[in-house]
Amino acid sequence: MAHPDTDLPPVRNRNLFQTLDLDVRLLGMIAAFAVLCIGFDLVTGGRFLTPRNIFNLTIQTVSVAIMATGMVFVIVTRHIDLSVGALLATSSAVMAMAQTQWLPNMLGLELGSPLIPWITIATGLIVGTLIGAFPGYLVGYLMIPAFIVTLGGLLVWRNVAWYMTSGRTIGPLDTAFLKFGGINGTLGATGSWIFAALAVAAALYGLYATRRNKLKHGFWVKPMWAEGVIAAIISGTILGFVGILTAYEVPARKLARMFEAKDEVMPEGFTLSYGIPYSVLLLIFITITMTLMASKSRFGRYIFATGGNPEATELAGINTRWLTVKIFGLMGLLCAISAVVASARLTNHTNDIGTLDELRVIAAAVIGGTALAGGIGTIYGAILGALIMQSLQSGMAMVGVDAPLQNMVVGAVLVLAVLVDIVYRKKTGAA
Amino acid sequence: MTTPLVDMRDICISFGGVHAVDHVSVDLHAGEVVGLLGHNGAGKSTLIKILSGAYQADSGEIRIGGDKVDITNPRDARAHKIETIYQTLALADNLDASSNLFLGRELITRFGLVDDDAMEAETRKIMGRLNPNFQKFAEPVSALSGGQRQSVAIARAVYFDARILIMDEPMAALGPHETQMVAELIEQLKSEGIGIFLISHDIHDVMELCDRASVMKNGKLVGTVDVNDVTDDDLLSMIILGKQPGAKSA
Numbered sequence: 039m040a041h042p043d044t045d046l047p048p049v050r051n052r053n054l055f056q057t058l059d060l061d062v063r064l065l066g067m068i069a070a071f072a073v074l075c076i077g078f079d080l081v082t083g084g085r086f087l088t089p090r091n092i093f094n095l096t097i098q099t100v101s102v103a104i105m106a107t108g109m110v111f112v113i114v115t116r117h118i119d120l121s122v123g124a125l126l127a128t129s130s131a132v133m134a135m136a137q138t139q140w141l142p143n144m145l146g147l148e149l150g151s152p153l154i155p156w157i158t159i160a161t162g163l164i165v166g167t168l169i170g171a172f173p174g175y176l177v178g179y180l181m182i183p184a185f186i187v188t189l190g191g192l193l194v195w196r197n198v199a200w201y202m203t204s205g206r207t208i209g210p211l212d213t214a215f216l217k218f219g220g221i222n223g224t225l226g227a228t229g230s231w232i233f234a235a236l237a238v239a240a241a242l243y244g245l246y247a248t249r250r251n252k253l254k255h256g257f258w259v260k261p262m263w264a265e266g267v268i269a270a271i272i273s274g275t276i277l278g279f280v281g282i283l284t285a286y287e288v289p290a291r292k293l294a295r296m297f298e299a300k301d302e303v304m305p306e307g308f309t310l311s312y313g314i315p316y317s318v319l320l321l322i323f324i325t326i327t328m329t330l331m332a333s334k335s336r337f338g339r340y341i342f343a344t345g346g347n348p349e350a351t352e353l354a355g356i357n358t359r360w361l362t363v364k365i366f367g368l369m370g371l372l373c374a375i376s377a378v379v380a381s382a383r384l385t386n387h388t389n390d391i392g393t394l395d396e397l398r399v400i401a402a403a404v405i406g407g408t409a410l411a412g413g414i415g416t417i418y419g420a421i422l423g424a425l426i427m428q429s430l431q432s433g434m435a436m437v438g439v440d441a442p443l444q445n446m447v448v449g450a451v452l453v454l455a456v457l458v459d460i461v462y463r464k465k466t467g468a469a
Numbered sequence: 470m471t472t473p474l475v476d477m478r479d480i481c482i483s484f485g486g487v488h489a490v491d492h493v494s495v496d497l498h499a500g501e502v503v504g505l506l507g508h509n510g511a512g513k514s515t516l517i518k519i520l521s522g523a524y525q526a527d528s529g530e531i532r533i534g535g536d537k538v539d540i541t542n543p544r545d546a547r548a549h550k551i552e553t554i555y556q557t558l559a560l561a562d563n564l565d566a567s568s569n570l571f572l573g574r575e576l577i578t579r580f581g582l583v584d585d586d587a588m589e590a591e592t593r594k595i596m597g598r599l600n601p602n603f604q605k606f607a608e609p610v611s612a613l614s615g616g617q618r619q620s621v622a623i624a625r626a627v628y629f630d631a632r633i634l635i636m637d638e639p640m641a642a643l644g645p646h647e648t649q650m651v652a653e654l655i656e657q658l659k660s661e662g663i664g665i666f667l668i669s670h671d672i673h674d675v676m677e678l679c680d681r682a683s684v685m686k687n688g689k690l691v692g693t694v695d696v697n698d699v700t701d702d703d704l705l706s707m708i709i710l711g712k713q714p715g716a717k718s719a
Contacts, residue, residue, distance in 0.1 A: 255590040334582040336575055339564075343572055346561030353523055353559045354573035355544035413563035 060268075063407055063462065067422050074426065078433035086433055089286035093312060095425075095432055096283070097220030100317045101126075101380040102395060103424035106402035107328040108372035110420045111338075111365050113403055114345040116412035117177060117184035119366070121191030122373050123395030125170060127199035129377035133162035134208035134387030137215060155215040163374045169195065170370010171363050178362030192396065200389055209386030219382030223316040227284045230313035234280040238273045245269055283318075284311040317379045321421075324375070329417045341365065345413035401448070402427055405455040427451075472535040474499045474664040475633055480519060480529035489515045490526070491688040497633065497664040502655060504679035504696070505668045506708055511685040513668050514556065517635050520666070521553040522546035533633075544573075552631035556638040556668075558622040562611035566603075567592035569610055570625045595624045599654065615642040623651070627658065634658060637668045652678060672701050672708075686711040 078086040085091065105122050112119045137158040141147045147154055173187045217223025225233060245265060252259045260268070288296075288310045297304040332338040343351040344358050352358050376395075381387045404410065405426055406419030430451060434444045473496040482490045490512045497503050505513045518524045520531065522543040530537055533549050540546050546553070560569050567588040576591070578584045589606055596603040600620040610618055619642055626634055636655075640648045655665060655678050669675050675682050676696055684691040684707040692713045694703070703714035 251586045255586045257586065257589070330582070334585075336577070336583060339568060339572070339575060339583055343561040343564055343568070346563035347559065349557075350559035350561050351572070353521070353543050353553070353555065355522075355542065355547055356573050413561070 071426050074429055082436050086436060089282050092282050093286040095428055096318055097315050099424050099428040100321045101376040102398045102402055103321055103421050104324055104372050104376045105399040106420035106424045107324060107417050108369040109399050109403040110408050110415040110417055111341050112369055113408045113410060114341055114412055114415045115365060116345055119188045119369055120396050121188040121195055122399050123392035124192045124195035125166060125370055125373035126377045126392035126395055128195040129162045129166040129374035130381040130387045130391050131199035131202045132165050133158045135202060136161050137212045138208055155212045159378055162377060163371055166374025167367050167371040171367030174363035174366025178359035205389045207386050207388045211385060216382045216385055218317055218378050220315045220317045225313040227311035227313050230280050230284050233314060234276055237276045241272045242269055284313050286312050325417055325421055332417055342413060398427060401452045407459060473497060474534060476532040478530050480526045482524060482527050488688045493690045495683045497666060499664050500659055500662045502659055502665045502667055502679045504675035504682040505666060506675060506682055507685035512688040513685055514637055517637060517666060517668060521551060521635055550632040552626035553635040554622050554626045554639055558618055560610050560618060560621060563609050565609055566606055566621045569621055570628060595628050599624055616647040619643060631663060634663055634665045640674060672704050676701060684708055
């Protein structure tokens, strides 16, 4: 043991992907997604990859994608949550009742009061977190399998929502609340480009800070050209995405109606871009937060450690029971956020809101590479999984595939995705 | 006589009516290696898990440096500077070496985030000392060989300035060269004043590395002997027959 510290990493030959430090699995998913989109675009004669359709696709994905990020944590710790659609429904029902009846009737807040949407959302998020955390207690402390607890939860919360609203559709919802739904609340062109500029700056700084840190410890860093390629890809993606969303303009007839409502005449050649919807901003914010949590927080580290070896994590002094409560509570919070987006997008609370979402959410996480055996999964994978599912579904609808056939295809794709993943992991020898 | 570093007195624990550990007392001094011997199921690992906080004794008391302490979970044990190398190694296979080494005690940046680079740098330092051939810092530990995994588990136990080290079958998965490294490490830690409980099946290891040996059978303590006073055969008969040396059967 008289050896000096051997801090220097060995010189290794690296292939292109290793040099770029890219996740090959992620690239595979992006490639599959691209093939899918281009395929639909060809079949529909160029109607799939229009700014309008991409805009719609994005806002349709948000609700499931938000929940899928939380499902990654649940599945990574070897649990499952079958109740997310029902939690969404109950949160949505609570918020619909709060803004249309409880706040105006009991607290005497006038309809349209600026306080209503915020009190409503706060209430919804608290309720979602609590009814999410409770099954976490049953799973973590009382050791009831999550499958059973959340299967029960599915029935309970789906019907609590029904009972609370007597099965009625509740609406119209508050106009400020509706801004979280997608098309009714967007940043506009200028705001979107400012956001894009900030995002690019933040990404570049992130790359710089990572490199500086690695150099400080004397670790291997990518060659500068590789950093440049990565920076260009990230910036290009951000700018391209914002470019597409801002290219979608408010239809002329709708604009004319807006001006009529204000008793003004629309100037000749006037156009207005939608830009980034607030719901998509919310998803971006959640994705970044959840990714940081997964890879850079103690909470996330313990989640993955528990998934890899629960006993070892317990022996390392980590309270895995309380961890389970926190994970399910977080899942509940995300369901409530999804409930805001989903009900605002529909402009009403409907009795069947979120039906079958549990399956979409689990499928998104699993297609995104989350292993049901635990310990493996990424947030961006789940988002991509949600996008792939939504694209499949709306692409098939656009092509004119019958609804039952659509569901059959989605089911088959789910199984196929897992098979491909298993084969890939076997080949690369990854766990 | 000096106060023992660890004094476990009259420890009992039972699982569903089975007395896994039945009124056992053992002690350990600073700079001493005490071997724990016995068949599978004799209660060695259970006894040691009570000290490391994985189990709680039904009765009995633990004194550390003369003070009575309550160890109700692994965090308490770590707070008393008790570190354990489990027979199963207790590694999260999907995480890399440094994440495992610092599990539950991560280094964090000033923003409260996990500082992976700093942890990797520290891991490289200690591995350079323990196992200079170790280079797989980026891979999950599932990709490591048995010996490499063992060295991660050992690094975790010695990195945090343990005063009391529990080693449960540390040589079971190792080749001759690595076994020699562990033996050298034990000598070195001993000279630093660390007290070590060494659980082993191998009588030669115990005779070579330990100062004293406590033998258990069926959850009871057969006896504790100074290894210089006994032969291999004496220890064997304690393990197999449960008899103290010298107390020849009639």
